[in-house]
Amino acid sequence: MMASSYSAKEEDGHHSGSAGLGGTAIRTRKPDNTAFKQQRLPAWQPILTAGTVLPAFFIIGLIFIPIGIGLFVTSNNIKEFEIDYTGTDMSSPCFNCSQSFSWNSTTPCRCVLFFSLDQPFESNVFMYYGLSNFYQNHRRYVKSRDDSQLNGDERSLKEPSKECEPYRTNENKPIAPCGAIANSMFNDTLDLFYIDPNGTQTQIPFIKKGIAWWTDKHVKFRNPSSSNPNLTAVFIDTAKPVNWRKPVYELDTDPENNGFINEDFIVWMRTAALPTFRKLYRIIQKKNNMTPTLPRGNYSLEVTYNYPVRSFEGRKRMILSTISWMGGKNPFLGIAYITVGSICFFLGVVLLFIHHKYGNRNNSSDIPN
């Protein structure tokens, strides 16, 4: 607080000794004359003026509007068909299934929905299931997984992470895969049939590979001790998730798609961003160039109704969609680009007007803002 009081003495002591010249030894403390220290670094000093920004606005407008139109057209060309099979309505074929759902029932409830496509789906068709009001992004849910278990870590298999609670152990056996996400894996089976005008139903072949991210399938998810092809043995001391009907090693017969590396499972494990979401279910490959993948006509969707959503007022949908370079159908981007492009163009015009009108006066007087 009082760093002051003493120094007169001290200083004057110095003074009498070595009067003048800044006291002690004559160190030249002259600051370096470098550009940086003198704040004189060469600098580019851009000034945004109407003159420089005007062309930019026009250019942005000119670029964005075509992109927007392109996006909009692309999005519009994407064929998409959506059908809700939740079965909340009395009239819905799945009403019964949704009403009489019980976890313990051994016989799966099946229902069949009929629909028709007005337009043929030309290219590859992607089949999604959609859920609504399903909070996959709930914090408690998101963190309820053990990535090292899913990565094939033996120790985590036996001793799953605490984050998995309350889906960590069942009857003193560690659950594999543990956690709420895995436990609630979507397990409806959807089958699609084409109904010929003559009445015969042909099942549409699905491809169930390539629906998950390549890195997930090949790096992030791994079966424990992958050397051992016998998954049943690998998972011997683990329990299946409580809500699953079959253990993880029976998800598929294909060993490349079984266990943790089952793609349906991997897709499910990538938690959705929003409570209404869709996830890729199957891919319908285009057979040849002559026939459309899904010709117009009538179809039936056969649902094995295993997944209850009524309790939390959720909805279930089946979506058929083609895909373009920009992904699924989404008019938002196109509209956004057209809007922004137009705004820029419009602003360019307005600025040009202002610039033209007040620009002449600029030389003599200040612009009134």
Added chain:
Amino acid sequence: MLRRRLNRLCGGDEERVDSRTIYVGHRPCPDTEAFIPSKFCDNRIVSSKYTVWNFLPKNLFEQFRRIANFYFLIIFLVQVIVDTPTSPVTSGLPLFFVITVTAIKQGYEDWLRHKADKEVNKYPVTVLEDGRSVKKESEKIKVGDVVEVVEDETFPCDLILLQSSREDGTCFVTTASLDGESNHKTHYTVPDIEKDLQTLTSAIECEQPQPDLYKFVGRMHIYKLEQEPVVRSLGPENLLLKGATLKNTKKIYGVSVYTGMETKMALNYQGKSQKRSAVEKSINAFLLVYLSILISKAVVCTTLKYVWQSKEGQDEPWYNQKTQKEKDTNMYLKMFTDFLSFMVLFNFIIPVSMYVTVEMQKFLGSFFITWDKDFFDPEIQEGALVNTSDLNEELGQVEYVFTDKTGTLTQNNMEFIECCIDGFQYRYRDTQSEVDGFTVTDGPVNKLQQKAGWEKEELFLRALCLCHTVQVKEAGSEVLVDQVDGIDGLLSQPEEERGFIASSPDEIALVKGAMKYGFTFLGLESKSMKIKNRQNDIEEYKLLHVLNFDPVRRRMSVIVQTKSGETLLFCKGADSSIFPRVRPEEVDRIRMHVERNATEGYRTLCVAYKQLSAEEYAMADTGLREARLALQDREEKLMAMYNQVEMGMSLIGATAVEDRLQEEAAETMEALQGAGMKVWVLTGDKMETAKSTCYACRLFQRGTELLELTVRTLEDEKLNSDQKLHELLQEYHNKAVKDAPPVKAGVTRSWSTANQDYGFIIDGATLSLLMNPPHDADASQYKSLFLQICQNCTAVLCCRMAPLQKAQIVKMVKNSQGSPITLSIGDGANDVSMILEAHVGIGIKGKEGRQAVRNSDYAIPKLKHLKKLLLAHGHLYYVRIAHLVQYFFYKNLCFILPQFLYQFFCGYSQQPLYDAAYLTMYNICFTSMPILAYSLLEQHISIEILLHNAALYREIANNAMLRWRPFLYWTVLGIFQGLMFFFGVRFLFSNPALQDNGQVFGNWSYGTIVFTVLVFTVTLKLALDTRHWTWINHFVIWGSLAFYVFFSFFWGGIIWPFLKQQRLYFVFANVLSSVSAWLVIIILILLSLLPEILLVVLRKPRGHHSQQKKQSQSNVGGNQSSQSSARPLLMRTFSDESNSVM
């Protein structure tokens, strides 16, 4: 603070007694029944804050008293205790870092203080003990010790002068480091003291310590063997103050009366309190806003969460069961922890990193001041010094400048410039080289064509030589011998020139001036003055009477007798007091010169003389003697006598003395005023001296009407001073405030308009009357009147100020309405209190010791450097830090807003939108470097232009960039962008199938896209604001964007073994493989920046043009004027003169 310390040090019981008794040399006195050694504090100076033991707790306590630190501590504790979405490391680590660094810094500073204390406290002094001189450490001096001090030493404590080596029992002292007066003051020993101090038995009764330097009341009882004790009164003339320096006296003995923290010097220093800048206050205000935003966000989310959960099946759907622990938790406790979790989730809105960045900016930024080579003074081989980096930006906000006069505005170096004899002007030509008077005896007087008569010249010069109270400093061996002991060797300085000692520096200047013209004053020896005249003859005059100078008469006279028996009276004084006493026709010839000199800022004195006949002298002599001996109304009688004697004189001439200004003082003051600052001169010096300095600095100008409020103007027959004060205040108020046309805001000085300029002068005595009027009720009224008057004056001069009064004034202005930012600049110890009091204290590395420098926030070698310090550095720092603060709040708002909005879509479950790495790194790595570089390097206007156009300083006055309006703008911008980021991506994710292979994105992709847009937008926004792109800016801005991309790939490219969840594994790469993501990122960045670009374009032309215009203006017209004003006053008049002579 000080009081408390005093109490602790000295024991409380002392406070109650109003006097203290001191036994000289600790010898008990016969009178006192019992010798009770009273407890006084020792002579130790304590300025340190901590000891080794209390450092940790005390420092931690002080640090956590800062609202921000405390807040982060709370957040950290919450994260530790409650299950929160982010780990405690995210806030604990930065907090730990900040606290540690601060503690180390403060510890180091305190260590330095300890060291400095020790140096002073261990300083060796000589104490007389039992007849022997004992060397002691300064801190060991006790009250009552007899201390020996030799020439040029400072007094280690407050002493009563007992014995001096000078014959006449006087000693000379300079109090330059106390009150700035560098002249020599005479102090007297107590009369009737035996030569042998060992046998001296006496007791001193004196008042308790008090800070007034000029007041001291005491009594000394001297006991002599078998005699009645003698009582002598003690006054300030007997007291030698700690900090003052002994001059021209070989050695003195004194008894210490006040020691250590009780010395008047120590009492005159206030505690160095932590200064906070206005920016910091703004930060805290904004912080509160953000804190309330944060809390309301948390409250909203918590409420909505429970509303949402109350719906059937939402709280715990079958797929997302709670753990047993969660189920068991009490509902209200759960609510509370939920609230805390939201707080933690959104706490990034008030980032620790801002404090770190601000501190770093301040610390690093202050180097530019130290590095500035323009601040380097070749004379002292030093540049500027930064003691506190906390106040850099405050330099750009100064509204009031309080400057010391002596040593700051002036060099305290009086110089005889010219004289005027009988109406003819004489100017000493060889002023540039300070040649001593002996060599240039044949003066330029002869060279001037027009000149007065020989006799007149001689008379004038004799008058200069005789009419003064100057003493010759004994040089070498020739002179009066001090017979105390043989230390006179010390005195033989290799000084050819005669040293003079006088109570006023201009007397010396005059004597020296006369010396240059051939008349040398040799000294006063037993009432006879010796002069060496032009012919090198010694003339001797008998000094009969000295009619002392006093500020009311404003003149002084001497009556001398020549060898031939003539009696002469020489009188010199201010023109106003001389002119009425001389013949009017003489006045006319000289008045012109005097007035011209006065307006040029010189101090003018008129010299007159009168020959006294024997009768006249006899009358005057008796009259003066009688008056001097009068017991009642001595002053009045003397005054009357003086007036009587000093009548009917004839004017011989006038002199002009220049108080040399510091380099570019006038220009600097002009620039400061041009920048809208009000300059107050606070000085301990006399009013006349100070006034002429103000004229010389052009603070007062010819047209300035001076409003004086001094002891002199308060004198009135009818009214007492209090009433008069009231009257004058009202009158001035009417003049300056009410009648003045409303001045446009921001324009404080307009030369062009016909507005009357006012200057205000007040002195210390009046000020104390004003501050503490007899009627308490008036105090606030007086103060506000005073402040209002001062606010309408272009310059204010406060003279005769005690150091504490200076601080009082600063404090008063500081606390006045609108709490303007004040800056004090000074060089001496007497300025320390005001340096400490003002928002910004500047020390000048002057000659008067280092006190001011040490206590200042910034120290510069010369006054002229103040201009660049304020106009360029201050301006830039302010703009930089203001932008930094606003930007930080902005970027964190748009960082956290999407996270807040996400809660509406994730069931209010505190799910973070961004990955933990992004949350932590955002402020530390991705967005911190560009703003740091900006805040160190930005020059929105180049330094040259800033220096050229002082008016630019006004653009940022009143904290312009951190007011609520800009804050609101930034906040709205942040909200707008936050909304853009979140909903832009939200609409994109209405169909999460964004890849061309139909695969879908999850929540982490969502967050990553938002975050990418965020980082790019926020960085590009800064790029838009950057006006000064050095390579560093380029490097950091593009570098941190590249780093972000690189980091994201890297972070997502590896399965990190230490992470529980591989959330971001290949998320970023997948995002970038989607065309839609690219497109949405691009458009969102553009859309977010669009309003900003638009605003810049619409706003910029004005600034640009005015800037250009100013530039061109200054190139065309301004150049010349600025140059002419830049030339020092002296040079100008000089060259003008030489032109005319040619």
